Amino acid sequence: MAHATQVGLQDATSPIMEELIIFHDHALMIIFLICFLVLYALFLTLTTKLTNTSISDAQEMETVWTILPAIILVLIALPSLRILYMTDEVNDPSFTIKSIGHQWYWTYEYTDYGGLIFNSYMLPPLFLEPGDLRLLDVDNRVVLPVEAPVRMMITSQDVLHSWAVPTLGLKTDAIPGRLNQTTFTATRPGVYYGQCSEICGANHSFMPIVLELIPLKIFEMGPVFTL
Amino acid sequence: MLDVEAQEPPKGKWSTPPFDPRFPSQNQIRNCYQNFLNYHRCLKTRTRRGKSTQPCEYYFRVYHSLCPISWVESWNEQIKNGIFAGKI
Numbered sequence: 001m002a003h004a005t006q007v008g009l010q011d012a013t014s015p016i017m018e019e020l021i022i023f024h025d026h027a028l029m030i031i032f033l034i035c036f037l038v039l040y041a042l043f044l045t046l047t048t049k050l051t052n053t054s055i056s057d058a059q060e061m062e063t064v065w066t067i068l069p070a071i072i073l074v075l076i077a078l079p080s081l082r083i084l085y086m087t088d089e090v091n092d093p094s095f096t097i098k099s100i101g102h103q104w105y106w107t108y109e110y111t112d113y114g115g116l117i118f119n120s121y122m123l124p125p126l127f128l129e130p131g132d133l134r135l136l137d138v139d140n141r142v143v144l145p146v147e148a149p150v151r152m153m154i155t156s157q158d159v160l161h162s163w164a165v166p167t168l169g170l171k172t173d174a175i176p177g178r179l180n181q182t183t184f185t186a187t188r189p190g191v192y193y194g195q196c197s198e199i200c201g202a203n204h205s206f207m208p209i210v211l212e213l214i215p216l217k218i219f220e221m222g223p224v225f226t227l
Numbered sequence: 228m229l230d231v232e233a234q235e236p237p238k239g240k241w242s243t244p245p246f247d248p249r250f251p252s253q254n255q256i257r258n259c260y261q262n263f264l265n266y267h268r269c270l271k272t273r274t275r276r277g278k279s280t281q282p283c284e285y286y287f288r289v290y291h292s293l294c295p296i297s298w299v300e301s302w303n304e305q306i307k308n309g310i311f312a313g314k315i
Binding site for chain 2: 090091092093094095096098100109111112115117151153155157177178179180181182
């Protein structure tokens with residue numbers, strides 16, 4: 001989850017998110033360089049005591065400031081497209097889970113074997129234990145294995161929702177009448193939070209997503225219910 | 228009807244519907260629906276010919292894994308009432 005006053009991206013939990021963080025740093029560096037250059041030129045223009053009334057031809061400079069931005073754009077586009085195609089790679093998943101958005105909770109279906117179906121509601125403030133996260137913790141978490149490609153099928157029963165987990169680099173819209181597929185592979189165990197990312201009514205901010213990623217050996221032991 | 232315990236693989240060998248190149252895009256609704264139709268068509272053809280319906284279990288597993296259960300239940304209800312729109 002994000003800590004208070006966090007501005008940057010959360011630490012990556014999947015290889016795609018690691019690539020996205022690297023790309024984000026690369027693009028942001030280019031943006032900072034351009035902004036600094038422009039502000040510096042502006043500063044010089046505003047503070048100079050020189051005057052000039054006779055420039056009428058600047059062919060070389062115009063060529064440079066046309067070619068250079070084109071090169072910069074190519075330098076941004078190439079890694080971007082590389083990651084875009086990486087997210088679309090065919091990978092045979094080991095596990096399929098369905099996530100169905102409702103107003104205002106998620107239903108998860110584990111139906112590869114048998115049928116485990118449950119709802120995931122946000123914990124109301126009165127039900128929070130000490131240490132629980134307000135507006136983020138849920139009653140039933142989505143438990144998944146680490147290092148196994150997981151296929152998520154996301155849809156909605158009523159209005160638009162969006163299933164997002166920033167640390168995995170995932171955000172997929174839950175659209176009624178459509179079954180969107182997304183895959184991910186988590187690289188480390190832990191508890192990861194996300195929130196509904198498409199406005200869906202009064203309690204849009206109160207239907208979070210919590211993933212609990214555990215080692216495969218423990219996942220294989222089957223659901224363990226604790227009271 | 229289909230024994231879930233019998234379908235469970237040995238521990239450590241998880242299986243789930245593989246990538247289907249007929250449906251490469253993000254919207255997998257056609258994948259789910261097609262397997263549902265194929266399952267019922269397979270059942271109908273094989274029972275009509277008096278053969279075992281064991282090969283149809285593949286389609287059952289695929290659509291059971293991919294389709295939201297509420298959709299499957301409503302389609303089954305429609306089939307039972309004779310108002311299902313698909314061709315089976």
